[in-house]
Amino acid sequence: MCHTIRRLAHRTTLVAVLVTLVLALVPSAFGDGWARDRADMVAMQGLDPALRTAIVAHSTAPTPVVTTLPRVSSSDDGFAWGAAALGLATGIAAMCAVLVCVSLMRHDGRLRNA
Numbered sequence: 001m002c003h004t005i006r007r008l009a010h011r012t013t014l015v016a017v018l019v020t021l022v023l024a025l026v027p028s029a030f031g032d033g034w035a036r037d038r039a040d041m042v043a044m045q046g047l048d049p050a051l052r053t054a055i056v057a058h059s060t061a062p063t064p065v066v067t068t069l070p071r072v073s074s075s076d077d078g079f080a081w082g083a084a085a086l087g088l089a090t091g092i093a094a095m096c097a098v099l100v101c102v103s104l105m106r107h108d109g110r111l112r113n114a
Contacts, residue, residue: 044052
């Protein structure tokens with residue numbers, strides 16, 4: 001049973017390292033509006049002139065304008081305290097469930113008899 005736990009630990013470590021590497025390699029241009037626009041402009045410079053003209057012509061087409069304005073209540077403080085409390089309660093409940101599951105297991109992987 002010890003080998004199974006070691007293999008699981010190795011696999012978990014490998015997955016964590018791979019996820020970290022993938023997240024580190026994601027370009028940050030997707031999060032920043034100016035960087036995204038700059039990356040789009042650099043990408044467009046490498047295109048064929050006919051394609052570039054078609055893209056510019058399509059992007060300058062008039063878009064419909066939404067005339068409704070969002071309503072902002074005067075009691076809105078900008079932070080969703082209810083959602084934060086719900087997330088905290090869910091996290092604590094999940095940790096308690098994991099603690100119960102771990103405490104019911106023996107060292108050799110079998111369930112304890114109550």
